[in-house]
Amino acid sequence: MTPFLILLSVSFIVISSTEGARSVEDLEIDRQLKILNRPYIKSIKTVEGDIFDCIDIYKQPAFDHPLLKNHSIQLKPSALPEEMREADETSPPLAKLSAVGLSEACPFGTVPIKRTRKEDLIWAKMFAKNCVSNSGTPYHHHATAILPDSPGKLYLGAGARVNTQNPQVTNAQFSLAFVQIQSGVNVIGAIQAGWMVNPRLYGDNATRTFGAWTAGKGTGCFNMLCSGFIQVNSKFPLGYVISKISEYDGEQYYINFKIFKDIKSGNWWLAHDDLNKPVGYWPNSLFSSLSSYATQITWGGGVLTDNNDASPPMGSGHFADEGYARAAYQRELQIVDQSNKLIYVDDDLLQYDADIQKCYTVEKLYGTDHGFLYGGPGGICEG
Known part of the structure; x- marks a missing residue:
């Protein structure tokens, strides 16, 4: 089963992809930068050189979306999934939760938003135009565990302990690792969260968190x-x-990515480990097919190269059969069921899929329930 993957299959509407003079494109990029980079109360510069501006929470760029003009911001979820956890006595050695977040918080009433550079928007345009405008190109690869669409099965969220890695690309x-929820057939709505290494976008090989969404038909x-x-x-x-x-073969770290629906407001929330301290949310009004439930969940890794060069490493860069602490993994795969309970996935329902096994593989993580190993070195995968 070939999964639908947002970052490998959907072009984002960031700036116009209309061909035109260089000066016209520059003007459009400058206009977008003015929209995205708002007046700020304080700036936080990370050791990697990223700048996060502390912007008035009510004046962030999200509210420029035409569907959110009259949106009333929700500061925290009004309804959390009920967590039903069971001890997994057969687990491999415990991994550690990776340190998350900035070194300091923004002042009260403001939120951190990464300052957008001209290079960011140029990448976004090039990505949409060259990399994913044709989802059938041979340079997208994945290794995934899929909970497929099944009659009567509806989901209010998903999560996993996603092993942190730093593939060199x-x-x-x-190269990325992710948790994804989706719904729809002809018009697919989907939300994806995880980590990514993208030197063209960020200018380095650091591993960063990300979130992405689409409501189908070129949106997202x-x-x-x-x-x-x-x-x-x-x-x-x-x-x-x-x-x-x-x-x-050493210390293992993870981030617990969770996407869940607030059953009272309908909004889709993103959390990094703690449901009580979520990152933020995608308003329900953005979606049509995903407005009520998700019908399919996908966990795994993906890679992309924008030409016919060698494909990059996925995960740790090692095949799944090398085992725990060598191959990348995701554990404690969870879903939020129709009764709003966060439960472990039924392993027997999962379908494992790696589209090109000479470069990437995926297999169940034996010795523990609700997990899998994945990844590979990449290389010349086509032909």
Whole structure:
């Protein structure tokens, strides 16, 4: 089963892709920068050189979206999934939660939003135009565990402990790990969250968090390069560097990414480990097919190269059969069921899929329920 993957299959509407004179494109980029980079109360510069501006929570770029003009901001979820956890006595050695968030929080009433550079918007345009405008190109690859669409099965969210890795990629490539929810057949609505290495976008090989969404038909956005996602957390923004990375045959780290629906407001929330301290949310009004439930969940890894060069590493860069602490993994795969309970996925329902196994593989993580290993070195995968 070939999964639908947002960052590998959907072009984002960030700036116009209409061909035109260079000066026209420059003017459009400048206009977008003025929209995205708002007046700020304070700036926080990370050791990696990223700048996060502390912006009035009520004046963030999300509210420029035409569907959000009259949106009333929700500062916290009004209804959380009921967590039903069971001890997993057969688990591999415990991994550690990676340090998350900025070194300091923004002042009260403001939220951190990564300052957008001209290069960011140029990448976004090039990505949409060259990399994913044709989802059938051979340079997108994945290794995933899928909970497929099944009659009568509806979901209010999903999550996993996603092992943190730092695959080394070139400027023409990116590599990611993610949790994704989706719904719809002809018009697919989907939300994806996880970590990514993307040197063309960020100018380095650091591993950063991300969030993406689409409502189908050319809609959607990556992080906050356009409007849609509403940031509410003062310390955990989209796009921050993950400081603790797993070591081959050594210490293992993870971030617990969770996407869940507030059953009272209908909004889709993103949390990094703690449901009580979510990052922010995607308003329900953005979606049509995803407005009520998700019908399919996908966990895994993906890679992309924008030309016919070698494909990049996925995960740790090692195949799944090398085992725990060597291959990348995701554990404690969870879903939020129709009764709003956060439960472990039924492993027997999962379908494992790696589209090109000479470069990437995926298999169940034996010795523990609700997990899988995935990844590979990449290379010349086509032909």
